[in-house]
Amino acid sequence: MEFLFYIAAAVSVIATARVVTHLHAVHALLYLVVAMMALSLMFYLLGAPFAAVLEIIIYAGAIVVLFVFVVMLLNQGPLTVEQERRWLPRGAWLGPGLLALLLLGEVAFLIAFGSAVPSDVGSLAPKTVGLSLYGPYIIGVELASMLLLPGLIGAYHVGRRLARGDRQA
Amino acid sequence: MTAHALIVAMILFVLGLAGLLARRNIVYMLLSIEIMLNAASLAFIAAGSRWAAPDGQVMFFFILAFAAAEASVALAILLQLSDRFRTVDADAVSEMRH
Numbered sequence: 484m485e486f487l488f489y490i491a492a493a494v495s496v497i498a499t500a501r502v503v504t505h506l507h508a509v510h511a512l513l514y515l516v517v518a519m520m521a522l523s524l525m526f527y528l529l530g531a532p533f534a535a536v537l538e539i540i541i542y543a544g545a546i547v548v549l550f551v552f553v554v555m556l557l558n559q560g561p562l563t564v565e566q567e568r569r570w571l572p573r574g575a576w577l578g579p580g581l582l583a584l585l586l587l588g589e590v591a592f593l594i595a596f597g598s599a600v601p602s603d604v605g606s607l608a609p610k611t612v613g614l615s616l617y618g619p620y621i622i623g624v625e626l627a628s629m630l631l632l633p634g635l636i637g638a639y640h641v642g643r644r645l646a647r648g649d650r651q652a
Numbered sequence: 653m654t655a656h657a658l659i660v661a662m663i664l665f666v667l668g669l670a671g672l673l674a675r676r677n678i679v680y681m682l683l684s685i686e687i688m689l690n691a692a693s694l695a696f697i698a699a700g701s702r703w704a705a706p707d708g709q710v711m712f713f714f715i716l717a718f719a720a721a722e723a724s725v726a727l728a729i730l731l732q733l734s735d736r737f738r739t740v741d742a743d744a745v746s747e748m749r750h
Contacts, residue, residue, distance in 0.1 A: 488653055492660045499664055499687055503671035508679050515683060522690055526712075529657060529701040534693075534709045541716050546686065546723045553727045554679060557734050607706055615706040616713065623710070627717035634721030642728030644735070 484597075487589050488528045494582050495521035501578065508554045512547060513579040519543040520586050527593075533609035657698035664691035678730050678740045682723070689719045 498518035505511040519542045527535040616624060668687035675681055693712045700708015734740050 485653060489656070492656070496660065496663055496667070499667050502683055502687065503667055503675070503680070508677075511680065511683060515686070518687070519690065522694060525657065525660070525694065526697050529654065529697050531697045531701065531709050531712070534697055534712045537713070537716060538693075541720065542686075542690070546720060549723055549727055550679070550683070553730060556731060557679075557740065607700070607704065607709065612706040612709045616710050620710050623714055627714055630721050631717055634724050638724035638728040640728075641725065642731050 484528055484593075487592065488525060490585065490589060491521045491524040491528065494518075494585055495525065498579070498582055507575075509551075510575055510579075512550055512554065513575070514582075515550075516543050516547055517579045517582045517586070519547070520583065524586055524589060530606040532606060533612055654698045654702040657701075658695055661691045661695040661698065664688075664694065676742045678733065678742050681742060682726050682730070685726075686719060686723065689715055 495518050498514045498521060501514040502511045502518060505514065519538060523535040523538040523543070526532075526538055665688050668684045668691060671684035671687065672681055675684065693715045696708045696711040696715070698708070700706065700711075730740065733745055737744055739745075
């Protein structure tokens with residue numbers, strides 16, 4: 484399954500380069516989603532299926548959606564609809580769509596012939612990872628939960644809209 | 653394959669670092685940080701796969717939790733900045749050092 488890995492690696496590098504060099508935030512986010520899907524496929528091919536699923540759910544699903552929300556919030560106003568139409572012309576879908584299509588082809592190939600192609604890396608079952616997570620790394624899990632709660636409270640506190648009088652300028 | 657995964661992780665990290673240094677729009681700087689975190693997690697997963705140990709994936713989960721907390725707080729700060737300064741340019745808020 485070597486060639487699948489190299490195709491996914493090429494897709495992720497191309498998409499990441501487009502993220503960094505793009506001028507439109509929304510287009511960059513589209514490419515970022517593709518880069519994360521390619522990375523997720525690489526995780527799967529490296530024998531980490533559970534990490535691949537979490538990469539899709541949390542990174543591409545939650546964190547990027549958070550970014551999309553904020554980019555949309557930054558541009559409120561009556562012209563927003565027109566602006567969004569200008570941001571997403573028909574050609575904008577083409578690049579990320581083609582890259583995602585490539586990844587979809589890889590996934591289809593994996594579903595069809597995945598068990599037939601031998602792999603040189605063994606897959607680590609989620610059970611092994613879970614046992615390690617709740618065994619020797621239990622303090623890390625607790626610390627992560629203690630990190631997420633201040634993250635939530637901090638985002639709520641910092642992100643609240645100030646009353647007009649509280650503003651400096 | 654794992655050795656090449658490390659090379660890919662290095663390329664992605666350098667791309668993210670270049671974006672972080674070159675761009676002044678805070679949205680892109682945050683995106684670059686996410687890219688760098690992704691590259692680090694790829695390196696961890698590749699190393700865990702090389703030694704057939706679950707520790708790499710455990711580190712990936714910690715990076716995931718960290719990225720979620722970091723993104724939420726950073727985006728809240730970004731909203732606050734754009735509300736007060738009407739810009740998302742990192743140089744525009746450099747007067748914060750006083």
